[in-house]
Amino acid sequence: MQTGYRFEAIDPEQTIIITASRRQSRFIRDQYAAYQLQQGLEVWQSLKVMPWQAFIGYCWEVAQQHTTMPLRLSQVQSQHLWQQLVADS
Numbered sequence: 001m002q003t004g005y006r007f008e009a010i011d012p013e014q015t016i017i018i019t020a021s022r023r024q025s026r027f028i029r030d031q032y033a034a035y036q037l038q039q040g041l042e043v044w045q046s047l048k049v050m051p052w053q054a055f056i057g058y059c060w061e062v063a064q065q066h067t068t069m070p071l072r073l074s075q076v077q078s079q080h081l082w083q084q085l086v087a088d089s
Contacts, residue, residue: 007035010047016058017049025049 005028019025028049036044050058060072073081 005031005035007032012045012047015048016055017047018055019049019051022051022054025051025054 017025017028019028029047032047032049064071
């Protein structure tokens with residue numbers, strides 16, 4: 001099975017693959033699973049594949065574990081602040 005990806009060169013412990021969409025992430029994870037099965041494995045470490053938005057959220061989580069950063073605003077909080085800024089300007 002030819003996938004176009006060189007999965008043998010990927011270390012799943014050290015790699016994060018960032019994609020444009022959840023659909024593309026799912027496709028790559030499925031291809032990785034097929035590759036592992038083709039190698040005769042029954043279990044393997046998951047490959048971190050995530051769309052851009054999920055990656056940004058992941059970065060926030062990692063950063064908040066290691067520093068004292070302010071919390072990320074919710075969508076409602078963010079919208080309220082933007083509306084306030086526009087109204088005040």
